[in-house]
Amino acid sequence: MEGIDSQEILIRLMNQYQNLIFSICLKLTGDYFVAEDLTQETFLAAYNHLEECPKDAEKAWLARIASNKCIDYLRAAARRVVPTEEDEIHSLENPSDEEPLRQVLNSEIMEELRCCCNALSPPYREVAIAHFLEGKNAKEIADGSQTGVNTIKTHIRRARELLKKSYRKELLQE
Amino acid sequence: MTGRMEYLTDAELENMLCDIEQNDMVQAPPDMQERILETLKCELHKSQSLEAMEQEPFIQKTTEQLISKQDKIIAYKRYRFRVMTTVAAAVMVVFLLPRLENLQQPQVDFPKLLQKQEELIQSKYATREEILNRKGMLETVLGDVNIFADNSKWNLFR
Known part of the structure; x- marks a missing residue:
């Protein structure tokens, strides 16, 4: 019974917010297919933590999960990229110049x-x-x-x- | 925007949400819901099968224990039988072997055997005295007969 209720809640959340969550992921990652995967992960994470969802702030809660997942993905992607000599020199010359999150x-x-x-x-x-x-x-x-x-x-x-x-x-x- | 790859603050997140809702909303892929529900179904199925597997080893182990216990009892009985038969055979060998050896080889009393042999020899072959006595007897029977050949006459025939 609990499983069915949770699934119904999930379906309701998806119907209401899937476009918004997908747009957030697309804006932060810039990749259509990555955004697709991260949207999926967001809703699955939401399903697994439905008891933590605040009833009056579902949108903000889902948006927070989505944005954090996007940031985690971008960090992992940045780690995979091997920095060139120019990048290292630039970072040494301008240590305070941190690359902002690109939207x-x-x-x-x-x-x-x-x-x-x-x-x-x-x-x-x-x-x-x-x-x-x-x-x-x-x-x-x-x-x-x-x-x-x-x-x-x-x-x-x-x-x-x-x-x-x-x-x-x-x-x-x- | 704060620093490099840091999580958005509440204010930043709110601004982004307003921006998206007003200007930049995009339609999600049409089969997104279907795929999420399918993934969810697979995950639930996996977790259920994992739970079942966690219990299964216990059941399997119990069944294995039962089976192996019976096998172990049977194996133990077989082993016990083998040991007992081996011990019995060893005892039999220890006691019976000497008797078997006796039966195969008759007891020989060598001094007696030698004595018997001497008697045989003595009885079979006449002694010198006996021969001479027999000669004396023959002379009395035959008279004055020279039974022994005369060597001088024998020389004539040569």
């Missing part, structure tokens, strides 16, 4: 994603645009085309993999 406009990120979706070959291009940019699920896309739901799901999965590769290449080039 990106979500609209810019979505524009980059659109370019990557357009660069895909059919049938993945149409499926990617419909799913990632227009927000349609597999059933809605299948209803619009003459393809089965399972085939659309496979296309979405494949498009996601291709986009991750091309999207991250562009980010690295920047």
Whole structure:
């Protein structure tokens, strides 16, 4: 019974705040797919700690979890990057000049994603645009085309993999 | 924004929330909810199976203990039987072997044996006196007959 109640609470929170949480993650990380994963982690963490959720400040509580998860991800990513000599010299010369947390406009990120979706070959291009940019699920896309739901799901999965590769290449080039 | 990669303060978080809600809200992927619930289901299933596995070793162990105890009893009985038969066989060997050896080899009294042999020899072969006596007897029976060949006459035949 408790499990079912918790799941219902989770579903309600997701319906209410999933766009907000996703936007927070996207703004802080600048990566669509990383934001997707962190949003998932945020809601799973919320589910595991539902008893700590303040009833009058659910939004702030979820936002705090999401932002902390993003900061943790960025710290881990920064540790993975090997600093070059120039970076070390710069940090030595300007010890007080700490790099601030970079916040990106979500609209810019979505524009980059659109370019990557357009660069895909059919049938993945149409499926990617419909799913990632227009927000349609597999059933809605299948209803619009003459393809089965399972085939659309496979296309979405494949498009996601291709986009991750091309999207991250562009980010690295920047 | 405070420092490098530090957690946002409450004020910063609030500002960011207002900014997003007013200008920068983006739609989450449509299958996000479905994926979260699926992940949750997998995690619940894993935790339940882990709990079951934690209990299972105890049950398995108990079953193993029962099985092995029976096996151990049987093994012990077999071992005991083997030991007893080995001991019995050793005792038999210790007591019976000398008797078996006696049966195979008859007892020989060497002094008696030698005496017997001498008697045989003595009885089988006549002594010199006996031969001479027999000769004397023959002379009396045969008279004046020279039973022994005359060497001088024998030389004639050569």
